[in-house]
Amino acid sequence: MAHLSTAAAPASGGRSEKGFSLTDLRNLVKAGTIDTVLLAVPDLQGRLKGKRYDANHFLKRVAHHGAEVCAYVLATDVDMSPADGFALTSWETGYQDLSVRPALSTLRVVPWLPRTAIVLGDAVLHDGTPIEVSPRQILHQQLTRLSRHGLHPKAGIETEFVLYKGTYADAEQAGYRDLRPLTTENLDYALDHDPVSDRFCRRLQRALAGAGMPVEAIKTEAGLGQVEVTFPYGDALTACDQHLLFKHAVRTLGSRAGLAPTFMAAPETGRANGLHLHVSLWSKAISQLNEPGSDYELSRIGQHAIAGLLTGLPELALFYAPNVNSYKRFTPGSFAPTTFTWGYDNRTCAVRVVGRGEGLHLEIRVPGADVNPYHALSAVLAAIDHGLQRKLALGPEETGNAYRSGGIPVPPTLSHALTAFQNSAFAEEAFGAEVVEHYARLAHLELDHDQRIVTDAERQRWLARA
Template sequence: MTDPYERLRAEAEAGRVEEVVVAVPDLQGRLMGSRLSVPYFLEEAARGGFGACVYLLATDVEMDTGPGYAIDAWDSGFGDFVLRPDPATLRTVLPWDEGTALVLADAVWPAGPGGGHGPGHGPEHGPEPVAVAPRHVLRTQLDRLAARGLTAYAGTELEFLLFTASYREAWERRYTGLRPAARYNTDYSLQGLEEVEPVARRIRRAMTRAGLRMETARGECHPGQYEIVFRYDEAMATCDNHVLFKDGAKRIAAAEGASLTFMPKFDEGEGNSCHVHLSLRGTDGTPVLADPSAGDGMSELMRHFIAGQLACLPDLALLMAPNVNSYKRLQPGAFAPTGIAWGRDNRTCPIRVVGSGPSLRIEHRVPGGDANPYLAVAAAVAAGLYGIDNRLPLPPEHTANALADPAVPRLPATLTEALHRWEGSGIAAELFGKETVAHYARAARAELSAFERAVTDWERVRGFERL
C-alpha cells in the first residue's frame, strides 16, 4: 500500500512545504490545532498522533470552559487527548498559507496508564474516539447508514457578507458602521460587484488550488453578500471542505485588508444561510432516492427519509441552529424557514425536494452560516434514518407559501426553545446518546448565559433616553 504521506515528503524535499498544521474541528466548526515541522510530523505525529488539551472540545466561542460538559477540563487537570491525523484529509497546498500543509484529525483518548479520561482504557484497549467530537458524531451516523448498505452524499451552500474594513478596524469599531463591499442587492447580478470581486476571485481560485471543486459563485441579496457553491462529495469530505473553506476565506479577506462574516444575521437585512443538499446511494454507488416508476418519482425509502426530517426537526434543531443569532435569521419575513413542511422546489419550506432521477435529493434550508457542518449533516442523516427505521408516512407536500401558512407547525423560535426540545427529547437520546445530548445542551447553555449577561446596542438605543 502506498504511504499516504509520500506526497508530503516529496513536497518537503522539494522545498515547497515546511510545516504541517494538525487541526481538529471544534464544537463551533472552527479549526483548532498546532503547527508541526514536517520531519516531526512524519516521524512521530503521522502515526502516533499529537497531544492537545481536552478543553478544545468543551468551550464556547470565547474559549471558556467549565463544568457540565461531557469533558470536564478542570476536573481532569486540563490534560490531553490525542489528535490522530486522518491521511485522507491531507492538503499539501494552502494558497493562503505558503509553505504549509494541513491535515484534519480525530480526537481520541490515549490508551494505557494516564489515559483515563474516557471509558475502557488500559493496556488491553486501543485508543477510543472522543464521542462528542463533531467529526465522530457525524461518523457514527454515517456508520449507521453503512450498516444498511447506504452512503450519504452532501453539498453545502455557504453565504457570507464582505466588508471593506479590516478585521482589526471592525473590532475597534465594535462592528458598527461597517461599509458593505456592494451598495445594493446584487442577487444574480453581474454588476455592482466591483469591490467584491477582488476578494471573491482570490477566494475562488485559492479554494480550487486547495482541492475544492467549485460549481457556481454569485452575488446575493444583502449588499456585500456572496455565495460560493462547491461540488457535492461524500458527506464527511464535504464537511471537511466546508470548515477549510470558512477558515481560508476569512484569512484571504484579512490579507486583502477586508473582513467577512458567516454569522446568520448581521443586521435587519437578509441573513447568511448554509443550505445542505443531501442524497443517498447504495454502497455500489447506485442512487436510491429516485423511483421512475412511482408517480412522484420518489422511492419509498426517500418518502420515509423526508418524513423523518419533518418528525425530528423540532428536537434536532439545536444541531442546525446552535447560537442565539441563528434564530434571528429564522424569523417571519426573513426568507428563511419558520415552519415544518416539505415541498418540491418550494423555497418557503425547510425541506425542499430538488433534482430528478440520479440527482434527486433534499435541500435542508434550516442551517445558517454559523452551523457546524458535521453536526448539521449528522442531524439530517439521523432524522432520515429515524424515518426509514420507523417507516414514517410522508405528509402531503406543501405547494403554497409555508412561511405565511398558520396551519404549518412551527420550528423552535429561540435557542432556549431549541435547547428544551433537544434536552428533553427521547428521539435525540436514541439517535445520539445521552452523553452527546448533555454535552451540546451545555454548549447551548453557555451561549445563552453569555447573551443574557450582555447589554446590546439595541437596549441602549431603546432605553438610554426614553426609559
C-alpha cells in the same frame, strides 16, 4: 500539563481525496516547497484548532504517532473560556490532554497559506478510543447508523457570507457598529462586479481549486456584500471537512484584502446567511430517492426520509442553529424557513425537493451559515434514519407560501431549542446521553453569556424611556 500516550497510527493508505500522500509531502518538504504542516481538530463551533508543526518534525513524529492538545478544545465556548459542567474535562480533572490522530486522507496543500499543508485529525483517548462528543465522530456515528439500511448519503453544501470593508480589528475598534458592506446594492445573480469583489472571488476560487476543492459556482446575493459559494456533490464526511477549510480560506484571503467576512446567521437586522445541505441516498451506485422509472416521483425511501426530517429536526435545533443569533434568521419572507414543511422546488419550505431522476435530492434549508457542518449533517441523517426506521408516512407537499402554513414551527429561540433537545427521547437514542448532555451544556453557556450582556439595542430602546 501531563501528556497522554500517543494515539494509534492512522488508517493505512494515507492518500487524500485529491491523491496527495505522505510520500508527496516528503518530496515537497525535501524540495523546500513545504515547511509547515497544520494538524487541526474541528472544534464544537466548527473551527480549526490545533498546532503548526515544522514539516520535518511532522513527518518524523506526528504523522504516524499523533499528537496531543488540551481536551478543553472540545469543551469550551466560542471565546475559548474554560468552563465547568463538561464531563469530558474541567478544572476538576486538571484539563488533561487528548490525543489527535491525523486523518491522512485529508492531507492537502493550502495555497492561501505560504508553504503550508494541512491535515485534519480525529480526537481520541490515550488508548485510541474515539471521543464521542467530537464533531467528526458524531458524523461517523450517523453514517454508521444509516448504513444499517444499506444506504450511504451524498452531500453538497452551499453557504452564504457577508463581506464588510475593513478588517476584524477595525470592526472591533468601532464597537462592531456602522459596519460597511462591500457592496451597496442588490447584486443577486449579477455578473458585473466591482474590482474588489471580482478580485476576492477570483482569488478564493483559485485557492480552493489549488487545494483540490474546486467550487461549483460563486455568485453575489441579494444582501449587501453577500456572497454564495456552492460546492460539488460528493462524500458526506469530505463535504464537511472541506467546508471548514473553505471558511479558513475565506477569512484568510478576506483579511489580506482588507475585508472582514462573517458567517453569522443574522449579521444585521433583516439580513440572513444560510447554509443549505443538499442530500441524496444511495445504494450500490443507484440513487434511492426517486421511484424507479420516474424523474420526479419520490420512492418509499424518499417519502420516509422526508417524513423523518419533518418529525425529527424540530428536536435537534441545537445542531443546526447553535447560538442566540441563529434564531434571528428565521423570519417570514427571508428565504429562511419558519415551519417544517416540504415541497417540490419551493424555497419557502424547510425541505425542498429538487432535481430529477438520479439527480433528485433534498435541499435542507434550516441550517444557518454559522453552523458546524458535521452537526448539521448529523442531525439531518439522524432524522432520515428516524423516518426510515419507523417507516413514517409523509403528508402532502406544500404548493404555496409555506410561511402561511400550519407546519411545526422552527424553535423561536435557543432556549426553546435547548428544552426540546434535552427532553427528546429521539435525540438521546440517535446520539446518546453523553452527546446530548455535552451540547446542552454548550447551549447553556451561550444563553448565560447572552443574558449578562447589555446591548446597544437595549440602550437605544430604553435609555431615555425607562
